[in-house]
Amino acid sequence: MxxxxxxxxxxxxxxxxxxxxxxxxxxxxxxxxxxxxxxxxxxxxxxxxxxxxxxxxxxxxxxxxxxxxxxxxxxxxxxxxxxxxxxxxxxxxxxxxxxxxxxxxxxxxxxxxxxxxxxxxxxxxxxxxxxxxxxxxxxxxxxxxxxxxxxxxxxxxxxxxxxxxxxxxxxxxxxxxxxxxxxxxxxxxxxxxxxxxxxxxxxxxxxxxxxxxxxxxxxxxxxxxxxxxxxxxxxxxxxxxxxxxxxxxxxxxxxxxxxxxxxxxxxxxxxxxxxxxxxxxxxxxxxxxxxxxxxxxxxxxxxxxxxSYRLLTDLVLAALTLLSLVLYVRALRRPRRFHKAWQVLRLVPLGVLLALPMLLGVLYGGRDITFYQLAHYSLPLVVWLGVSSVMNISVAVVRWQR
CATH class of the missing domain: 3.40.710.10 (DD-peptidase/beta-lactamase superfamily)
Known part of the structure; x- marks a missing residue:
C-alpha cells in the first residue's frame, strides 16, 4: 500500500x-x-x-x-x-x-x-x-x-x-x-x-x-x-x-x-x-x-x-501576438501598393474573433460559450486575435486613405 x-x-x-x-x-x-x-x-x-x-x-x-x-x-x-x-x-x-x-x-x-x-x-x-x-x-x-x-x-x-x-x-x-x-x-x-x-x-x-x-x-x-x-x-x-x-x-x-x-x-x-x-x-x-x-x-x-500542452499553447499564441505587432510596424513603415480591394482581407482576423465562440462550439460538439467565458478559456487566443484585428484594420484604413 x-x-x-x-x-x-x-x-x-x-x-x-x-x-x-x-x-x-x-x-x-x-x-x-x-x-x-x-x-x-x-x-x-x-x-x-x-x-x-x-x-x-x-x-x-x-x-x-x-x-x-x-x-x-x-x-x-x-x-x-x-x-x-x-x-x-x-x-x-x-x-x-x-x-x-x-x-x-x-x-x-x-x-x-x-x-x-x-x-x-x-x-x-x-x-x-x-x-x-x-x-x-x-x-x-x-x-x-x-x-x-x-x-x-x-x-x-x-x-x-x-x-x-x-x-x-x-x-x-x-x-x-x-x-x-x-x-x-x-x-x-x-x-x-x-x-x-x-x-x-x-x-x-x-x-x-x-x-x-x-x-x-x-x-x-x-x-x-x-x-x-x-x-x-x-x-x-x-x-x-x-x-x-x-x-x-x-x-x-x-x-x-x-x-x-x-x-x-x-x-x-x-x-x-x-x-x-x-x-x-x-x-x-x-x-x-x-x-x-x-x-x-x-x-x-x-x-x-x-x-500537458498548456504552456506551449500559450507561448505559441504569445509569439503570434508579437509577430502581429512586428508586421504591423513593418507595414506602416514600408507601405506597399496593394489594390484597395485586397485590404478587405485584413478583416479576416476580426471575423475569426467574432466567430470564435461558434467555432469553439463546433470543436466541442456544439457547446455554447460567451465572449466573456472565452476570455477565461484562452485569454492569449483572444489577445492575439484582438491585437491582429486592430493592427490589420489600422493598416487597411491608412492604405485606403493613400
Missing part, C-alpha cells in the same frame, strides 16, 4: 507541475473501502490544500442528479420512460443526453440565466416542444437542469435540499453542498479557483452561471471518497450520470472555467476522484489523463508520463 501511495504522490506532483495545477485533491477507493485521500499544492489564498478543502466538481455533479432521479424512480415517484413537461422527452432521455435538446437549440450559457430549476424549465419550454428525443447523443447542461426540476416535482423538496437529505447526509458527506448559481451561492469557505495565461495561474471568479442539477456540487476529497465507496451498492449505469469509456470504465469529467474534476470506476473495483483548482483552458481539457494514470497505478500498470 505504501508503494501505491508513494507512486500516487509522485504522479500527482509531477502532473500538477506539468499541467500548472496549483492545487489537486485525490480520493481512491477499492470496493467500499477508502484506500487514499490526499491533497497537494495550495489554494488561491496561498494556504495548503487539505482533504477538507471545498472544491467544485463541475459536471461530475450529474452523477448525483442521476442518482436522485433513480431513487425517486425506485420509489415509484418518477417513471423513467414517461414523457415530461408536455413534450415527448422522458427522464431517461434527459439523463442520457438523448432528449434532442442541445446547446445549439438552446444556448444555455449565452441566454439569460435562470435562478431556479423551475425557471430553467420555463426557459427550455419552446425547445422541449420541438425536440426530437432518441435521435442521437447531444451533451447539454439543460438536460440536467430539467432533471433537477423533476426531482423537485416528484419529491416536493427543493433540489439542493433533496440532495442534502437523501444523498449527502446518508453517505456521511458532511462538507458537501449543492448550489443554484455561481458565484452567488458559493459557500463562504470556498476558495476561488484559478485561470491560466502565459504560464501564470491567477485567482478568478467563476462566471455567472446557473448550475443546479448540471454542475453545482461543491465537495471535498474526503467526501468524494465516501461517495466512491457507495458506488458498489448503487450499481451506477452508463447513461445515468456516468459514461463508459473505451476501456470499459465508468467515468464522468467536470469542467468549470476555474476548476476541473473527474471520477472513474475501474472493472477491477477501484474508484478514483480527482479535483483541481484550475479551470479548463486551451491546452488543458481537464483531469482525464491524470485519472487514467492513477487507474494504471492501482491496477499495477506503468502509468503514462504526464504531459
Amino acid at each position: 505504501n508503494s501505491i501511495l508513494g507512486a500516487v504522490m509522485a504522479l500527482v506532483m509531477s502532473y500538477s507541475g506539468e499541467a500548472s495545477y496549483p492545487g489537486v485533491a485525490v480520493a481512491i477507493t477499492k470496493g467500499d473501502q477508502v484506500i487514499a485521500v490526499e491533497a497537494y499544492g495550495h489554494d488561491s489564498t496561498g494556504a495548503p490544500m487539505t482533504v477538507n478543502s471545498k472544491m467544485a466538481i463541475a459536471s461530475v455533479s450529474k452523477s448525483f442528479t442521476a442518482l436522485a432521479v433513480r431513487q425517486l424512480a425506485d420509489a415509484g415517484k418518477i417513471d423513467l420512460d414517461r414523457p415530461v413537461f408536455g413534450s415527448r422527452v422522458t427522464p431517461r432521455h434527459l439523463l442520457a443526453h438523448t432528449s434532442g435538446l442541445s446547446d445549439r437549440a438552446l444556448p444555455e450559457k449565452s441566454l439569460p440565466q435562470p435562478n431556479t430549476p423551475a425557471e430553467a424549465v420555463e426557459r427550455a419550454q419552446q425547445a422541449l416542444l420541438s425536440a426530437e428525443p432518441g435521435t442521437g447523443f447531444r451533451y447539454t447542461n439543460t438536460n440536467y437542469h430539467l432533471a433537477a426540476r423533476l426531482v423537485e416535482l416528484a419529491s416536493g423538496e427543493k433540489f439542493n435540499e433533496y440532495l442534502k437529505k437523501h444523498i449527502f447526509e446518508p453517505f456521511g458527506m458532511r462538507d458537501t453542498v449543492a448550489i443554484d448559481v455561481t458565484p452567488r451561492d458559493l459557500p463562504p469557505d470556498y476558495r476561488k479557483g484559478f485561470g491560466y495565461a502565459y504560464g501564470f495561474s491567477m485567482p478568478l471568479t467563476e462566471p455567472d452561471r446557473f448550475v443546479a442539477g448540471s454542475d453545482g456540487v461543491i465537495t471535498t476529497a474526503a467526501d468524494m471518497a465516501k461517495w466512491l465507496a457507495q458506488q458498489p451498492k448503487l450499481a451506477p449505469q452508463d447513461g445515468m450520470g456516468w459514461e463508459t469509456d473505451d476501456q470499459g470504465r465508468l467515468r464522468h469529467n467536470g469542467i468549470w472555467f476555474t476548476s476541473t474534476a473527474g471520477q472513474l470506476l475501474t472493472p477491477s473495483g477501484y474508484g478514483i476522484a480527482v479535483m483541481a483548482n484550475s479551470g479548463i483552458t486551451l491546452g488543458n481539457e481537464g483531469t482525464h489523463a491524470l485519472e487514467n494514470s492513477l487507474a494504471d497505478i492501482v491496477d499495477g500498470k506503468v502509468p503514462a508520463e504526464p504531459t
